[in-house]
Amino acid sequence: MTNGIDRPDEPTGSTESELHYHVNGDLVPASEATVSIDDRGFRYGDGAFETLRAYGGTLFGWNRHMRRLAETCEALSLDHGLSPDDLHQRIDETLAANDIEDAYVRLSITRGVQPGKLTPQPVDDPTVVVYVKPLPRGGFQGKTVWDRPAVLQSVETRRIPDEALPAGAKTHNYLNGILARTELDQAADEALMCDTDGLVAEGTTSNLFFVRDETLYTPAADGSLLPGITRELVLELAAETDVPVQEGSYELEFVAGADEAFLTNRTWELRPVASLDGTPIGGGPITAQLSGLYDELVERTCYSRTGDWL
Structure with a gap:
């Protein structure tokens, strides 16, 4: 970088x-x-x-x-x-x-x-x-691989549309994300990419979730994004709670006004977003609840040696 x-x-x-x-x-x-x-x-x-x-x-x-x-x-x-x-x-x-x-x-x-x-x-x-x-170990006794919430920055590089390159295909070609990362300021951790219509898609190596008025939102997987396995699990865990979930298309301004936000990928698990383009967001109760459920799932299915839920 x-x-x-x-x-x-x-x-x-x-x-x-x-x-x-x-x-x-x-x-x-x-x-x-x-x-x-x-x-x-x-x-x-x-x-x-x-x-x-x-x-x-x-x-x-x-x-x-x-x-x-x-x-x-x-x-x-x-x-x-x-x-x-x-x-x-x-x-x-x-x-x-x-x-x-x-x-x-x-x-x-x-x-x-x-x-x-x-x-x-x-x-x-x-x-x-x-x-x-x-x-580090995961689960209840685990330690995150990140040492701070993510500083998120929107970039001009657009996510390649599904019509040009299958968005759901996890291929060796990551030039799209590399170009997005080259735009980042010194303080930023991750680039937030939009699709060709200017609607929020995903990070270069992460999926986005955010909370407004106690509702959990995430960009829909039928757009120009690669739906991660961690994203899939978070949606399933959210379905077990009383938190409403919406998948759709969102403008940057709508995300910037979130009460909470976090990123997901296999390595980070759930990583709170400190800010988007300088606007503070942070984690919150829903982020913490889902992180706890994720840790519980990891503990039960991997460390207890008794679970086969996955």
Whole structure:
């Protein structure tokens, strides 16, 4: 990032030399973890990925991530031929090799090395990479990866419309978000992007929720946004409460007048928004309630070893 801020959505931990990654079926030291310059993921951003969290050695929301990965691969016509069990085993092996139970996990799949032509060929030998970093414990005894609420800034870069690039596809091509991040002031943590109609869509790596008059709002997933797994869970948790929920289209001014606001992604979980374009917002009772329910869910499904709700 041009402003030099250490981004909480890109977790730091042990040095790379201390870690091992899973590359095409082999566990290798981070310093030796490489892919070919002819790989389509490098050449064209032609690949799919999922960001997961492991809590106590359990991959949180695994089936949901596998569903979204399958949807992304279908959108890309990327038939990699790997089963969820195979992918799960590779992640388990990577966590075990690094002796990590609480971690950031990134699973990437590309078409692999193919002739240097834009038109993709059938996938014979996909590139599969598992990358991990240690994170704090989650749940009731957990600690957030962020040290302060997010400072949110709206930017001029627009979210690519679904008609141009499938909004729900989680691909290697993040240039849209990178350009948005280059607009940020020194104090900002996340860029808030609007769609081509000027309506609020999402952050570069996060989904937005906000509260007005005791109603929880979030931009609808039928627009130009990538609906996150954490967003999905928060909506389900909110349905268990008495809090009304609205999904729709909103202008920046409507968001700026919120009583509370928070961002969601797999790494941050629920992160309160301190301000939007300098207007103070902050967290509040509904943010705290949903954060508590999320921690309870993580505790029950990952650390208690008894839950299978996910």
